[in-house]
Amino acid sequence: MSIDVRGQRMVTVGVVDTVPLFRDGLATLIERTPWARMVAHSASQQGCLVMIDQLHPDVVLLASELAPQCQFIHTLTTGGDAPRVVVVVSDPDRNARYVAGAMAAGAYGALVRNADPHRFADAIRSVWHSHRYLDPVLRAMVGSVEQSGAAAGNQGVQPLRMPLSRREFQVMQLIAEGMENAAIAKVLFLSVETVRTHVKSILRKLSARDRTHAVTIAFRSGLLQLTPLPPTETRSEENPVAAGSSPAS
Incomplete structure (x- = not known):
């Protein structure tokens, strides 16, 4: 457990995104946030699972393209030790149907990929304190978090009836x-x-x-990607050997 200078527990964060430059940018942002610490990042679904199982981040920032039909979100958020998932929405998924489906599937928050850095920090802080977070741009599309579940049902984006662990x-x-x-x-x-x-x-x-x-x-169903990425791309700040890749430079 990490403690900041005020003696408070720090929020641990994992990043899952297919673009190395974007992952590095988020890592830099998190490292500059005094109350947060990045534990690992990954470029694949499988790497994300390894990260969660071995490093147990409090919050996971997940690229929407890795959960195209929101089923993977439901898998990540099922179980007592599940992290709080914030979906980073890329342009192709920037619509009410996808955002509502992501929230209905169990995501705690969603924000657009090109959001200002302070919004990423706001999202992490909000979901850690058990508050749902929707980027203002997305909120205008969906209406409110409370309406997301109903919207998802109307749009046909629903998780599997019996989600996989x-x-x-x-x-x-x-x-x-x-x-x-x-x-x-x-x-x-x-x-x-x-x-x-x-x-x-x-x-x-x-x-x-x-x-x-x-x-x-x-x-x-979108549970698996048509072109899955290699499962060995989790990069851990704490335990790189366990996560299956080389230490961070």
Whole structure:
């Protein structure tokens, strides 16, 4: 646990974005914020899961392109130890349908990618204190956070009825990469029997006939990306070896 000069607990932040320059910019902003500390950043969904499982950030800034149908947001925000997710909305997703769907899926906040730096700090502070945050630009589109759930239902952006857990999501990604149970067990340090249990749960939740059908459903629903990024791009400020990449320079 990190404590600032006033003896207060600092907010730990993780950044998940596909653009290195943007990640570095957010890292610099967070490092200059006296009450916040960046623990890691990643460029992929899988790296995001590793970061959350190993470093447990309080707040995660997530690029909207990594959650195209908001399903990944629901996965991240499910469970008692879930971080508070703030979605950074790129231009293609800058519409009421997407923003409302993200909030309905469990995001605590959303702001546009080109927002002023102080708005990023405001968003992190607000969600850490359990207050929902919508960038003023997005608020004008959606109306209010309270209306987001209803808007999402009207627009058809809804999370899966039975969302995958973070571990099930990891297994689902490895299934999509063509791995069999034994290989998945080795990668995730699980028993083969535990992997089988996760696979059965995935098939049940997705109402899939078999593994191939589950992969098809996962892509069509937006749960998985059509072009997933490598899972080894988490870069940790605390524990780079555990996160699977080299130390920050």
